[in-house]
Amino acid sequence: MSTDFQTARVALGLRLRELRTEAGLNGRQLAARLGWQASKISRLENGKQNPTAADLDAWSAAVGQPERATELRGRLRGLETLYRSWRRQLSAGHRPRQEAGITETQRTRLTRGFEACVIPGMFQTADYARSVLSRYAAFRTTPRDTEEAVNARIRRQDALYEQGREFRVLVWEGALYVRVCPREVLAAQLDRRVMTDAIRGADWLAHCSPTPDAVFAAWARDELARIPTGPYWAAVEADLLRSVRAMEPLSRADLLGPVLAHPETERAWWLVPPDAHSHLADLAQLTVHEKGWPLLCPSPEHGTQGMCWLERPDGTGKLTDPAGLGAAFGRGGRLPAEVWGRAWSAEGLRSRVAGREAARSGQAEQPAFLSLSRPTDVRW
Incomplete structure (x- = not known):
């Protein structure tokens, strides 16, 4: 998902949490007022779920600030615009988005990232990237330009070998176990991750x-x-x-x-x-x-x-x-x-x-x- 889209969704979630805490309510109390599951409160506040306009109206009323509904709806419209932009980017396949990543990396000295589900793209082998991008294309029913997208993703990794660049990426341990590819591909990917550490050691x-x-x-x-x-x-x-x-x-x-x-x-x-x-x-x-x-x-x-x-x-x-x-x-x-x-x-x-x-x-x-x-x- 687009970084801009996710950032905006997290920001909206933080605003919802701010309104709840100003009202002196915890998550369970607000869920009871709205007739929702407490897990929905958590997902919205942590940017894990897209709210609807009706959700935002109900939230504003439940925290005693119905006048905030207009502000929240405006944030939601901006969020939806970013989502449509992401859909448009993928309408021509994954290669354009991967090539945009090359440009972003070339003008960036320090890159920070977090990944919970898969090995980050900057460290993927070609076979692992092929499996991941094929799944994305099937899920989103986008054009199958997998080979071109994989080539672009691998070219982006040239930055790993350039002096003056730094990459700090936090990866959840579960990403090492997720089988998004055949067993032998995952084995080679884990070996590649070990070798990425070796690159850093070589520089030192x-x-x-x-x-x-x-x-x-x-x-x-x-x-x-x-x-x-x-x-x-x-x-x-x-x-x-x-x-x-x-x-x-x-x-x-x-x-x-x-x-x-x-x-x-x-x-x-x-x-x-x-x-x-x-x-x-x-x-x-x-x-x-x-x-x-x-x-x-x-x-x-x-x-x-x-x-x-x-x-x-x-x-x-x-x-x-x-x-x-x-x-x-x-x-x-x-x-x-x-x-x-x-x-x-x-x-x-x-x-x-x-x-x-x-x-x-x-x-x-x-x-x-x-x-x-x-x-x-x-x-x-």
Whole structure:
């Protein structure tokens, strides 16, 4: 629904609530006066339902201000005009509206949004968008220009990769579960959402380098970028299998930051605060590299040349807590091997990493690390 239309409907609902509270009535009391269900009062006040002219007349009389009916009717006429405008926009299909969205995004630096039912359009895969727009076209009996509309929606996503733009979108968790598309399409969509987080992490990581453009250029060539440790974080090197075991308790305690790995050599690198040396210097299992030491980093979006992220940078600057890392590697910090089983052998770990990389590059039918039966595994 049109943003202007919904904004106007919410504003009308707020005005109705204002009149009710001025009369000293709660929702149930007003519903009793009008002979309505209390839920109707809530829907009207929260902009979830369109009122009729008769509803507004009755409301004005029930709150003791019948003279407000003229004002409320005027608001309703404006609302209906916006709704007709939305219908006219869709009369030629969904492509014109999607192209208008491209223009709006190009002139906007900060975009805020809320979505309760589906993945927002800016983050949809082509297949997911195709399913959603096909349903909209069928529901509204508008022309079927689905492919053109999908192409326009995907072009709008170019803004996600442009520096200087920011997107803050709140999405209800239920949108992750709604089956508006086939199961395999939803699986790919959830993978895409994880990768959108990786884009934000890539921007943060590149700007930890004094030459971020060179970092982006290396990643564009599918090469490793040399990012020196320094003012933003230090790199702590450790055994890979012990690192994997340490990640679980640190994650549960919300102390986990980015972790880079090279499965072939069974080494891992933890990103920690620059002053972490004092917490970790006495642990022989850990090597804290000096300031300026170059860490070879793949893009957070995918692995490169055998290097991959076990825990990607999330773009917030969060690092592993050094005290927690020291406890996890220190005496008594290692979890019993039987907890992890054979799945965490060196061979098993390399197999899991290879499966993830194949899924990310499109070589697997479904993302190997996503399970729709456990949607809470997906970080939102």
